[in-house]
Amino acid sequence: MNVGVFLSAVDLGEQYTVPAREFGKLLGDGGHTLVWGGSETGLMKVVADSVQAAGGRLVGVSVTFLQDKARADADEMVVAADLAQRKAELLRRSDAIVVMVGGMGTLDEATEILELKKHRLHGKPVVLLNSAGFYDGLELQLRRMDAEGFLPLPLSELVYFASDGADALAYLGEQL
Template identity: 40%
Template sequence: MHPLSVCVFCSASTSIPRTYQDLAAETGRGIAERGWTLVTGGEAVSMMGAVADAARAAGGRTVGVVPEALLHEADRDAGELVVLPSVSQRKATMITRSDALLALPGGVGTCDEIFESWTTRMLVPHSKPLVLLDHEGHFGELVSWTDRMHRTGFISHEWRSALRVATTVAEALDMCEAEAPVTT
């Protein structure tokens, strides 16, 4: 198996507690220590900046994918910085460039990326894992909601089981590794 490229979706909000940046840094280090490439939304602030900085500090390769509208926040230290015209193109490129998709706590943008990745996985079939790192219950209500949608028939077992949930960085990265498509 080749080294994975793991896309990390996370917050760029500068008003969240520092503990979330620490979680992002732990994730970036973990990705680099496994010899994987990190793909991010290409911003150099908050969790997004912390995950990329930590990956690079641990010797990892980083790819930032940023829309032109956010170029002023771009991660200029990324090993590769991809600049695209729109957020839609950013999401599609992040998904395409990755073997696994990992969502850390975030807001509306992160939720958009989760749902885009989930829908893409099911409608344009691929087997890339989609893992939520449910740190301190951040995604608890989302997971409960998806379980309810499954119980009431709005989503199939296949759809519900495509969304994986971890509670630690190590568990999330293990899921990415175990479930990523095998390529040579």
């Protein structure tokens, strides 16, 4: 399975690096391919290192202005012209999407992927991996949107909230 992962390229504490490392190992152990932003920094590096160490493939999708931070030993590296093209390429190359912890860029990617799915422009499973309760607030907001009629399809069809990497992969295994 080609798993697209959106996450931070920032160095963060163990409450985020440990789950990222564990998820990467699970991906690699399962023989899956990581499709990610291609960066050799932060959580992106942590996940890629774990996937690679466990025997999985790495497909990076960098962007021109970040190309100097791209991982040199990825199995494949694509360089997109801009962030919009990068998001589209990540989605195109992925069978499923997992959103891990991240900042504004990750939030932008997550909301675009969910908006596209809401309009049925893709039907790929989407998981929010809620490490250390990072997405508790977003989950609360999305549940409110669902309850108050802002979503044209049930939230359960839009996104799955996973407590850890094993939960995320088990859900994806059921969906694909």
